Amino acid sequence: MSLILEEPAPGTPNLSRARGVRLIRAAPALWRIVDGRGLVLGHLRAIGQGAQLRYSARRFHAPSRAFLELGEFWSADDAVECVTFSR
Template sequence: MDQTLRRADLDPPRLPSGVPVRLAAAAPALWRVIDRKGHVIGHLQAIAEGGGIRYRVRRFRASSRAFLELGEFWRIEEAIDCLRFAR
């Protein structure tokens, strides 16, 4: 069973150099992923699982007024790439 991390002092994940996005805190263990133009392209959520951290990514769909879950990843690079390229 996964467990969303709730620590308010959790630092944002370290993004690889050269990735054209930045993170902005939205809630404990939840960040908005923002592209170079300043558009929010989705959310990244840290989830404690099996002694490690998985990253869940979601994108808001205006047509349905709901978040669409795109997946969960062990590597931050894969989570960010999913948001960047699944537009």
């Protein structure tokens, strides 16, 4: 068995508190939030730039087959935690 560690893409937010998840770039300012099993939990989107940078969190809602907007946050850690705890 081999373990492959992916190097984060340039510009990927550093997560200091979120454990057991990783971010995979899906678009220039959009990342998939993936758990340790490889399941996509939701999306993290960067909004704005510089001192005004915020992060939007959304989670897939299977019964409606749509994404639910969970809110906007000033840190990527807060947005990712919102997605992981909203299960």
